[in-house]
Amino acid sequence: MQFTVALVGQPNVGKSVIMNLLTGAGAVVSNYPGTTVEITQGYMEGPSGRITVIDTPGTYSLHSDTEEQRVAQRVLLEAGVDLIVNVADARNLSRNLYLTLQLLDLDIPMVLALNQMDMAREAGMIIDTTALEEKLQIPAIPMIASKGEGLEELEKLIWKAAGSPETLPARATSPMRFSPEIERVIGMLQGQIEQIIPEEEGKHRLHPSRALAIHLMEHDALDEDLFSIYPELAHLVEDLQEKVASKRFQCAGCFRGCWFCPAADDSHPVLPTCLERTRQAQAITTAVVRRCRLEGPVSTRVRLERLLDNPSTGIPILALVAYLAVRLTLEILEFAEEFVPVILEPVVGFIAGLAGSFRQGSLAEIIITAIPEGVLLPFEVVMPTMLSIYLIMALLEDSGLMPRIAVMMDRIMSFLKIPGQSIIPFLLGFGCRAPGVLATRTLPNRESRIVVSTLLAIPIPCAATLGIITGVARAFGADLRVIYGAIAVVFLLLARLVARCLQADSELVMEIPPVRLPSARAVAGKAWMRMESFFKQVLPVLMITGIGVRVLLNTGILSVLSRLDPISAGLFGITGQSLVSVAVTVVQRYAAPMVLLNLPLGAREATIAASMISLSLPCIPVSYLIAREFGWKTLAAIYGLALGITLSTGFVLNLILPAM
Amino acid sequence: MTLLDTRPGDEVTIDTARAGRGAMRRLWDLGLLPGTKVKTVAAHPFRGPILVRVGECTVAVGRKLASRIYVTK
Ligand SMILES: Nc1nc2c(ncn2[C@@H]2O[C@H](COP(=O)(O)OP(=O)(O)OP(=O)(O)O)[C@@H](O)[C@H]2O)c(=O)[nH]1
Ligand SMILES: [Mg+2]
Numbered sequence: 001m002q003f004t005v006a007l008v009g010q011p012n013v014g015k016s017v018i019m020n021l022l023t024g025a026g027a028v029v030s031n032y033p034g035t036t037v038e039i040t041q042g043y044m045e046g047p048s049g050r051i052t053v054i055d056t057p058g059t060y061s062l063h064s065d066t067e068e069q070r071v072a073q074r075v076l077l078e079a080g081v082d083l084i085v086n087v088a089d090a091r092n093l094s095r096n097l098y099l100t101l102q103l104l105d106l107d108i109p110m111v112l113a114l115n116q117m118d119m120a121r122e123a124g125m126i127i128d129t130t131a132l133e134e135k136l137q138i139p140a141i142p143m144i145a146s147k148g149e150g151l152e153e154l155e156k157l158i159w160k161a162a163g164s165p166e167t168l169p170a171r172a173t174s175p176m177r178f179s180p181e182i183e184r185v186i187g188m189l190q191g192q193i194e195q196i197i198p199e200e201e202g203k204h205r206l207h208p209s210r211a212l213a214i215h216l217m218e219h220d221a222l223d224e225d226l227f228s229i230y231p232e233l234a235h236l237v238e239d240l241q242e243k244v245a246s247k248r249f250q251c252a253g254c255f256r257g258c259w260f261c262p263a264a265d266d267s268h269p270v271l272p273t274c275l276e277r278t279r280q281a282q283a284i285t286t287a288v289v290r291r292c293r294l295e296g297p298v299s300t301r302v303r304l305e306r307l308l309d310n311p312s313t314g315i316p317i318l319a320l321v322a323y324l325a326v327r328l329t330l331e332i333l334e335f336a337e338e339f340v341p342v343i344l345e346p347v348v349g350f351i352a353g354l355a356g357s358f359r360q361g362s363l364a365e366i367i368i369t370a371i372p373e374g375v376l377l378p379f380e381v382v383m384p385t386m387l388s389i390y391l392i393m394a395l396l397e398d399s400g401l402m403p404r405i406a407v408m409m410d411r412i413m414s415f416l417k418i419p420g421q422s423i424i425p426f427l428l429g430f431g432c433r434a435p436g437v438l439a440t441r442t443l444p445n446r447e448s449r450i451v452v453s454t455l456l457a458i459p460i461p462c463a464a465t466l467g468i469i470t471g472v473a474r475a476f477g478a479d480l481r482v483i484y485g486a487i488a489v490v491f492l493l494l495a496r497l498v499a500r501c502l503q504a505d506s507e508l509v510m511e512i513p514p515v516r517l518p519s520a521r522a523v524a525g526k527a528w529m530r531m532e533s534f535f536k537q538v539l540p541v542l543m544i545t546g547i548g549v550r551v552l553l554n555t556g557i558l559s560v561l562s563r564l565d566p567i568s569a570g571l572f573g574i575t576g577q578s579l580v581s582v583a584v585t586v587v588q589r590y591a592a593p594m595v596l597l598n599l600p601l602g603a604r605e606a607t608i609a610a611s612m613i614s615l616s617l618p619c620i621p622v623s624y625l626i627a628r629e630f631g632w633k634t635l636a637a638i639y640g641l642a643l644g645i646t647l648s649t650g651f652v653l654n655l656i657l658p659a660m
Numbered sequence: 661m662t663l664l665d666t667r668p669g670d671e672v673t674i675d676t677a678r679a680g681r682g683a684m685r686r687l688w689d690l691g692l693l694p695g696t697k698v699k700t701v702a703a704h705p706f707r708g709p710i711l712v713r714v715g716e717c718t719v720a721v722g723r724k725l726a727s728r729i730y731v732t733k
Contacts, residue, residue, distance in 0.1 A: 060689035091716040095691045123716050278693060309711055309718065311704045407720045411708045420709065420722065444682045507679065508709055508722030509686035 003162040009087035011058030019055035030397035034442035048163040077206040090120035097281035105211040112140040189213035305515040329388040336384035382467035389463040390527035398518035417499035447502040457618035459491040464590035476606035545591040572650030603660040663726040672731035
């Protein structure tokens with residue numbers, strides 16, 4: 001069996017940076033909690049062979065009641081992890097140690113990667129790593145992952161563990177001891193578990209009996225499964241809870257009625273294990289951290305952070321950033337429009353020359369004449385738009401501005417009854433909507449996830465869509481203000497409607513990461529990596545659709561649709577052929593405008609058609625993700641909504657738009 | 661008094677909170693527990709969220725929730 005290492009830790013601590021350092025896997029690194037939402041695997045070469053490394057989504061704790069926690073838990077228990085590298089943020093040591101203490105219960109060999117030591121130092125914290133190692137009884141490695149510091153030591157430790165697993169620090173006991181009262185209950189439960197659940201390699205249902213006992217007491221969501229298989233356990237836990245409720249066990253001063261205890265609700269009071277774990281983490285932190293006076297001038301980073309976190313300066317700065325972002329896009333577009341044709345001229349000229357050598361009207365001639373358009377538009381308009389959006393996105397992601405925008409927008413979002421956090425998936429959606437849908441996993445509940453995903457699937461335009469719309473606008477003089485206006489109106493109405501139906505809860509609680517000064521290299525690298533999708537997906541799809549539509553047009557197949565003209569002209573004010581473009585959105589939204597470009601359209605028709613396209617069915621990758629995350633029914637509902645919306649958009653615009 | 665009544669610069673101790681399970685869960689995750697000292701950093705205008713500092717970490721809390729977190733000075 002191959003040796004497997006899992007990187008586990010709270011969100012935004014630097015797991016993915018370490019993953020990339022160890023394996024070169026190219027995991028996405030961003031400065032906001034919840035960047036990684038799916039497990040990534042990579043490999044590193046050790047002296048004794050290949051080692052599998054798993055990067056996991058950040059999780060604050062192992063109580064399995066949110067998606068990211070369940071994912072983390074499953075990996076640890078089911079993937080046969082041989083070594084846990086618990087990445088912790090040194091600056092927030094006490095909060096991070098809560099998870100560490102929970103992980104230690106799992107009886108999997110572990111090392112602590114104490115990351116972001118630079119940030120801790122900046123905050124005036126001096127951490128005694130040796131003392132921490134003693135307290136936790138596991139090795140602790142101070143690291144500054146973003147500078148590669150500490151990597152060598154971590155690598156050596158992993159190699160050593162992989163080479164001779166028997167040298168792994170064996171821990172007979174977890175350092176987490178609860179109060180005698182609780183320990184007695186744990187012991188009792190442990191005994192029962194060992195009797196009821198058959199043992200496999202020293203574990204019961206993949207858990208050490210102690211971990212499972214604690215887990216049962218904390219009443220995590222996993223239990224339902226367990227209880228259906230072992231009803232005896234359910235009785236046992238019920239019995240226990242009754243005793244707790246009747247105060248046979250004393251609550252150790254947790255919140256009144258155990259409200260704050262994450263595992264508690266009205267019907268399930270629990271013993272305050274969570275609270276004791278927190279206290280233990282705090283006690284360890286106090287013992288190993290020394291605070292020193294900060295000296296020297298305040299760094300640019302800190303000064304910027306203060307400015308941004310004060311609304312009276314922060315809001316104007318963010319507004320300025322938004323303005324600059326729009327300017328940047330326009331500048332890049334203008335620049336591209338001037339230079340791309342000059343660069344591509346020889347190619348286009350050559351192809352045009354070729355076309356002359358074919359028989360008029362032959363298939364080859366049709367295809368050849370379609371190519372120049374298929375090349376010019378993507379490079380002149382789509383590529384620059386996507387590039388500038390990706391650059392802006394990378395900047396927002398790496399600097400820590402994204403969560404700050406979410407906070408600023410929370411008020412507006414709460415009018416729509418969606419949580420402020422959803423700004424992050426929305427912003428990601430302007431790049432590509434597929435990662436946006438995945439990012440909804442960090443939202444508090446399923447209802448909000450569906451609301452946000454629906455909005456992502458229908459009105460939010462991705463970079464490629466934006467690029468193409470701009471192209472259509474240029475080609476036909478379509479009115480961009482109308483198109484964006486239609487998108488905005490639909491967004492607002494749809495948000496109200498869906499949120500009302502689903503009753504999403506919109507209370508904001510979000511960690512705001514430190515502001516970091518992003519390196520130009522990281523930002524450019526990230527934007528460039530995403531541009532790959534332009535060359536691999538967008539460009540070929542555009543060229544193929546362009547050619548395909550040309551062929552359909554010239555061979556007269558599409559003219560069949562002219563029969564629809566009376567209907568579509570009456571309802572939407574566009575020709576029957578333009579309706580094809582709306583249908584094409586199913587394949588790829590950004591392919592649809594290619595159809596339009598090949599049709600003779602007026603400005604008004606183009607405006608209506610482009611608006612309809614922008615508000616149509618989600619593309620295949622997004623549909624797939626929605627079906628996977630929420631089921632086919634949700635997808636079908638979204639398709640129905642999208643169809644209704646695109647048709648009514650056409651209808652309404654046709655009614656209200658004056659002749660252009 | 662509640663977190664909503666604090667002004668930027670105030671340092672308070674959390675006593676209790678009343679909110680839905682999901683919100684409670686997140687408060688717990690981010691270390692906003694009973695007995696914790698927090699410092700209000702900023703309050704966004706137009707009834708926007710409140711920013712508090714917990715240890716070295718900044719947390720944004722929506723108004724509605726902030727009005728249900730009880731604190732003492
Ligand atoms: N100053 C400093 N920044 C770091 C360090 N390690 C990582 N970072 C930054 O911290 C941020 C988060 O890093 P990620 O690797 O994406 O964090 P993660 O743990 O994978 O986060 P999730 O995927 O959200 O759970 C990025 O902006 C990194 O550049 C460090 O040692 N020092
Ligand atoms: Mg990550």
